Amino acid sequence: METIEVVVARIGKPHGLRGEVTVDVRTDEPERRFVRGAQLRAEAPKGSAFPHRRLTVERARWHQQTLLLTFAELADRTAAETARGVVLHATIGLEDTPDDPDEYYDHQLIGLAAHDLDGTHLGTVEGLLHGGAQDLLVIRALDRRETLVPFVAALVPEVDLAGGRVVIADRPGLVAPLPDED
Known part of the structure; x- marks a missing residue:
């Protein structure tokens, strides 16, 4: 199966003390892309010392209009702060289609x-x-x-x-x- 990567989010500021972060959602299907266990490629901004190439979603929840994500690799607020600006990519199959028939990749x-x-x-x-x-x-x-x-x-x-x-x-x-x- 042929695959491609699509940008699904950009990490914003930390939320709380336990490593939760805000994200700027860049997908029409957040409920499909941010499920527990989803592996996302992490693209750090130029000059960043962010150490992770992949992040694993542990939890996703909405707080007002903002999506909050917890990743296995970000244990606390300090780790979450280093992730600010990281762009997240999901791998999808070329034959995959959005859930809504009027939407397209x-x-x-x-x-x-x-x-x-x-x-x-x-x-x-x-x-x-x-x-x-x-x-x-x-x-x-x-x-x-x-x-x-x-x-x-x-x-x-x-x-x-x-x-x-x-x-x-x-x-x-x-x-x-x-x-x-x-």
Whole structure:
């Protein structure tokens, strides 16, 4: 089975004295990624002396709007403080799909052909930008320009993974302007 790594969180400040930390969640599936026993690759910030390459989830709980995690390797507040800024990665199979049929992993979308509502080829999905308000599809247009399309149902009404395409609605900027005729 082929696998890839996806970023699922970034560790914030310690919470309490027993090694619990706050995390900035970067996954739509925290209940799936932060189960007891889950092994996550730890990517420390440049210049950090954080000693662990992997962290094992012992406990996950929500406190108001914040996810708190306890890791086997972080026994106390001092150890938790050294983890601040560490980015956590989960390994998933390429054939894995999100629980919600209207959600997609980045790797499922990258490489899909982008077409308009009439079926005209517009370009290729080259990536995604994850923002606070919404995600953006990065489309490489046929003239090689990079264009951003908000990844919302009104503008991307169809994602056809089996057919290898996405449908883009109402994005005239994706079509290269015709050269002026004299």
